Amino acid sequence: MLVFWTCFLVQVVAGENWTSHAAQGQLAQEPEQSLSTVAVASPVEGLWDFGESEAMTQRTVRMSYDGPDGNYALFMVLRLERADRYSLEARDRLGRRWFRLVVDGSRGLLLDDREKLYCEFDGAVEIATVPLGPLSFDLLPGMLLGYLPARPKGAYEREPNVWSVQDAQDRTWTVRTLPDEDAGDPVERGSRVETWALWRSEKPRVWWRRDERWSYLSAPEESLQLKWRIGTVESLAQSLPGLQAPEDFEPGSCSDPGPVQ
Secondary structure, rough: OOOEHHHHHHOOOOOOOOOOOHHHHHOOOOOOOOOOOOOOOHHHHOOOOOOOOOOEEEEEEEEEEEEOEEEEEEEEEEEEEEEOOEEEEEOOOOOOEEEEOOOOOOOOEEEOOOOOOOEEEEEEEOOOOOOOOEEEEHHHHHHHHOOOOEEEEEEEEEOOEEEEEEOOOOOEEEOOOOOHHHHHHHHHHHOOEEEEEEEOOOOEEEEEEEOOOEEEEEEHOOEEEEEEEEEEEOOOOOOOOOOOOOOOOOOOOOOOOOOOO
């Protein structure tokens, strides 16, 4: 499993206010726990699985990090052939390439362009400073695009447009979806998720929400927030190359890419 440090994604942008319980409304209520025997209803499938609607596309992503170790910004390109085959390339504000993450099925390759190092890994990716736990590779691009980063094994609609979800790791989530009349064309609009929260020990540990321009991922107990905005979206002209490190790169660590320079 790759431990993907957020400090590796990074230069300086101001943070935003933390999302409050009041702002989240219904999501601040404790979710019910008896979900394992409840079948996933068909309307909830689009919460985490974008199917073919985002395949063969590439888009720019502007991201910032605000946490106890500083405030940083990053500019990325997500090339998405399908959910489990994609690349994520990151550059700083001067256009210098920092890293490339390439995923094909259950295998991944991380290239550190600053140090000319690479590592190969499989299984899952984890953002070490955000308490989400391991994410399977096919859920990471969906999270950037506004989908729930979990695959539910049980779910029910607690009230209109508010879902309680239990995933395969027995984690509990609450999800608010856009009303049907506001969802629009799914190809144009993308995910219908408006906001979600991950619960642990009967408390919400991580929030995600979006407004008209930005997505916000907040972990108040860790005093950190990521925010990002999708920019230009284009068709992907050709299939992505295979997992192969450049000849001038050497093997490195998958657990700690080192401090930001």
